[in-house]
Amino acid sequence: MTKIGIRYTKPRKLVFEALAHYSKPVSVAEINYYLKNKIDLSSIYRTLELMKKSNIAEETEFGDGKKRYELISEKGHHHHLICENCGDIEDIKMKEDELLNKVKTKSKFAIKKHKLEFFGLCPNCQ
Amino acid sequence: MTKIGIRYTKPRKLVFEALAHYSKPVSVAEINYYLKNKIDLSSIYRTLELMKKSNIAEETEFGDGKKRYELISEKGHHHHLICENCGDIEDIKMKEDELLNKVKTKSKFAIKKHKLEFFGLCPNCQ
DNA sequence: GACATATTGCAAATCATTTGTAATAATAAA
DNA sequence: TTTATTATTACAAATGATTTGCAATATGTC
Numbered sequence: 001m002t003k004i005g006i007r008y009t010k011p012r013k014l015v016f017e018a019l020a021h022y023s024k025p026v027s028v029a030e031i032n033y034y035l036k037n038k039i040d041l042s043s044i045y046r047t048l049e050l051m052k053k054s055n056i057a058e059e060t061e062f063g064d065g066k067k068r069y070e071l072i073s074e075k076g077h078h079h080h081l082i083c084e085n086c087g088d089i090e091d092i093k094m095k096e097d098e099l100l101n102k103v104k105t106k107s108k109f110a111i112k113k114h115k116l117e118f119f120g121l122c123p124n125c126q
Numbered sequence: 127m128t129k130i131g132i133r134y135t136k137p138r139k140l141v142f143e144a145l146a147h148y149s150k151p152v153s154v155a156e157i158n159y160y161l162k163n164k165i166d167l168s169s170i171y172r173t174l175e176l177m178k179k180s181n182i183a184e185e186t187e188f189g190d191g192k193k194r195y196e197l198i199s200e201k202g203h204h205h206h207l208i209c210e211n212c213g214d215i216e217d218i219k220m221k222e223d224e225l226l227n228k229v230k231t232k233s234k235f236a237i238k239k240h241k242l243e244f245f246g247l248c249p250n251c252q
Numbered sequence: 253g254a255c256a257t258a259t260t261g262c263a264a265a266t267c268a269t270t271t272g273t274a275a276t277a278a279t280a281a282a
Numbered sequence: 283t284t285t286a287t288t289a290t291t292a293c294a295a296a297t298g299a300t301t302t303g304c305a306a307t308a309t310g311t312c
Contacts, residue, residue, distance in 0.1 A: 009260080009309070028300085029298095061187045063185065065193075067299085090235065094225075109216065109246045109247060110252050112247070113246075114243060119239050120238045133290065135278070135289090154269085167268095167269085168291085172291090191267080191300080192269095
């Protein structure tokens with residue numbers, strides 16, 4: 001009897017490498033560009049789906065119709081500041097216990113996660 | 127010489143009516159369902175684009191690949207709590223001066239807007 | 253190395269959204 | 283009210299992101 005788990009394959013190595021290289025939320029197109037078509041787009045999508053489910057990567061959307069992914073790294077939980085002009089991204093860390101507690105008090109939802117993004121112009125684009 | 131501005135047309139009346147009816151962020155598909163194909167999808171898209179630019183409607187994304195729109199009504203600025211199971215949406219209002227001020231202090235970005243969404247399970251789905 | 257099966261690449265399908273264009277409808281001017 | 287002007291529509295087709303089916307391939311186990 002043969003039982004096998006999740007395999008460490010070329011696409012998985014490469015997608016991880018790409019995410020590590022950028023260390024910010026990137027689109028599938030960006031990953032593909034970085035990997036120069038070494039693997040198929042569908043493999044990138046499938047790998048990201050897997051990484052999401054395994055809590056290796058996190059998915060975000062900034063409102064331009066493409067999902068972005070970044071490694072859940074030593075950075076820990078954080079939010080983003082996105083430049084509406086050049087797309088530059090800055091990380092933001094903040095203490096948000098109060099924020100969460102307020103919402104938990106006001107609502108009867110069982111909160112699992114939250115997303116907070118700021119949009120504006122970076123120093124260069126102002 | 128003839129100069130005309132923005133016209134008050136059937137699609138615009140209907141899309142406004144649909145948004146008012148739901149009074150929560152809805153997808154284009156939902157608007158179209160409500161309007162029973164009385165107007166073309168492309169008109170819905172174009173109307174929403176216009177309403178967005180005119181600050182009549184606001185666009186949000188909850189991460190499922192479709193944009194959602196809601197009227198910028200007397201509700202004022204608020205955030206959302208989304209049930210990951212049934213999709214139910216609850217509004218949240220909160221004082222966020224502190225939140226914003228902290229970010230503005232830490233960063234050199236000129237912040238224009240922000241989005242904050244909470245995800246979890248509503249009372250019925252827990 | 254051989255087997256069992258997880259995973260890939262490829263092609264095609266799907267879904268949301270955008271766009272070009274001729275026909276239509278809304279409004280200003282006559 | 284009628285006409286002239288042009289913003290806007292419906293329709294069809296295009297685009298872009300993502301998903302899916304499947305035969306071929308690669309990985310890990312024995």
